[in-house]
Ligand SMILES: [Cu+2]
């Protein structure tokens with residue numbers, strides 16, 4: 191409140207009092223402003239897609255993934271592997287360049303998603319969550335066993351195939367593991383890994 195000396199005329203005191211009341215009313219008006227601000231946008235619903243079961247984890251819903259093949263120091267191989275997952279199968283499409291024309295190469299999903307070492311031994315053994323022997327698709331086989339790949343006369347691989355009994359997502363899915371292309375064809379009856387030779391390209395499988 192504004193102090194006014196008693197010696198001032200009464201009319202001046204009335205003006206000062208009026209101004210004080212106006213100021214107080216203005217302050218009160220300001221205090222109301224926050225409640226008139228727009229409401230924050232409502233949080234999105236927990237599940238935006240009605241066909242997704244609440245019990246499914248995000249990881250288990252993975253429908254597509256990709257691995258970029260990087261070469262070993264001397265192989266010069268480049269490529270990309272695309273995965274499309276169903277509930278009990280995975281479609282695989284491999285495109286790679288820089289191979290010897292007409293050469294055949296073992297191709298596997300390996301256990302560790304780690305292509306850090308030059309020889310790619312960092313990717314570990316074949317991905318084998320069900321503890322099977324190494325083998326061809328029509329025999330008991332590691333989840334990570336796949337068909338061998340043939341390079342065309344220009345040294346390019348362009349192959350598509352479907353793997354049964356495997357998934358992309360979930361605890362035993364491919365995502366987070368690594369694909370390895372080998373120097374030699376896969377001898378499927380040779381344990382534990384088909385005598386596939388050097389690891390000449392590697393890529394970690396990432397969900398898309
Ligand atoms: Cu391998």
Ligand SMILES: [Zn+2]
Pocket residue numbers: 298316323324325332334335382383384
């Ligand atoms: Zn194997």
